[in-house]
Amino acid sequence: KAGVTQTPRYLIKTRGQQVTLSCSPISGHRSVSWYQQTPGQGLQFLFEYFSETQRNKGNFPGRFSGRQFSNSRSEMNVSTLELGDSALYLCASSRNMGRGNEKLFFGSGTQLSVL
Amino acid sequence: GQQVMQIPQYQHVQEGEDFTTYCNSSTTLSNIQWYKQRPGGHPVFLIQLVKSGEVKKQKRLTFQFGEAKKNSSLHITATQTTDVGTYFCAGPETLNTNAGKSTFGDGTTLTVKP
Numbered sequence: 001k002a003g004v005t006q007t008p009r010y011l012i013k014t015r016g017q018q019v020t021l022s023c024s025p026i027s028g029h030r031s032v033s034w035y036q037q038t039p040g041q042g043l044q045f046l047f048e049y050f051s052e053t054q055r056n057k058g059n060f061p062g063r064f065s066g067r068q069f070s071n072s073r074s075e076m077n078v079s080t081l082e083l084g085d086s087a088l089y090l091c092a093s094s095r096n097m098g099r100g101n102e103k104l105f106f107g108s109g110t111q112l113s114v115l
Numbered sequence: 116g117q118q119v120m121q122i123p124q125y126q127h128v129q130e131g132e133d134f135t136t137y138c139n140s141s142t143t144l145s146n147i148q149w150y151k152q153r154p155g156g157h158p159v160f161l162i163q164l165v166k167s168g169e170v171k172k173q174k175r176l177t178f179q180f181g182e183a184k185k186n187s188s189l190h191i192t193a194t195q196t197t198d199v200g201t202y203f204c205a206g207p208e209t210l211n212t213n214a215g216k217s218t219f220g221d222g223t224t225l226t227v228k229p
Contacts, residue, residue: 033217042219042221043222044219045219058216100145100205100216100217100218101207103160105160106158
């Protein structure tokens with residue numbers, strides 16, 4: 001069974017640009033969560049999608065948005081990029097909507113560098 | 116909001132020594148999970164603890180959930196170079212069980228000197 005697939009693996013952008021990251025969950029998994037990982041801040045929760053609806057959102061500005069499609073694939077968009085957005089963006093899928101007790105399967109992440 | 120703290124942030128050990136990382140939550144947890152992230156890799160689920168005082172073992176790894184369900188620990192006996200990585204704990208708030216999000220600790224990074 002294929003794991004969680006994230007594309008692209010690496011991305012270099014400049015300030016002010018926007019970026020879209022993609023995540024394909026494990027087949028049969030309906031929940032997709034996004035996390036931002038930086039050396040100083042650890043894993044910060046961005047949002048969770050289940051059945052094409054955002055179910056929960058972390059404390060990130062509105063520049064960070066996402067969506068989920070009917071096949072459970074999810075995209076995350078960051079507009080007006082800032083230097084501080086440089087991070088590893090991880091997507092995690094789970095079979096059902098998480099109540100914090102679902103086993104999360106992480107993708108390899110997208111390493112975003114903002115210059 | 117809920118805070119999940121881990122100590123120590125870094126731990127350097129000689130191969131064969133034991134290692135322990137501690138996870139403390141500002142609120143009661145309904146469950147706690149542990150993940151391991153190898154250098155350059157992504158977090159991988161290790162285990163979930165649910166019951167107060169629960170202890171689970173995976174070979175050389177021992178996981179404990181505190182009686183008050185506000186803290187947890189991971190102990191590795193006789194570390195090996197394959198244990199290198201960052202260990203994260205994660206848990207939801209008991210009062211917010213419908214939130215669906217896991218709050219991760221900042222992790223403990225373990226390095227092992229051969």
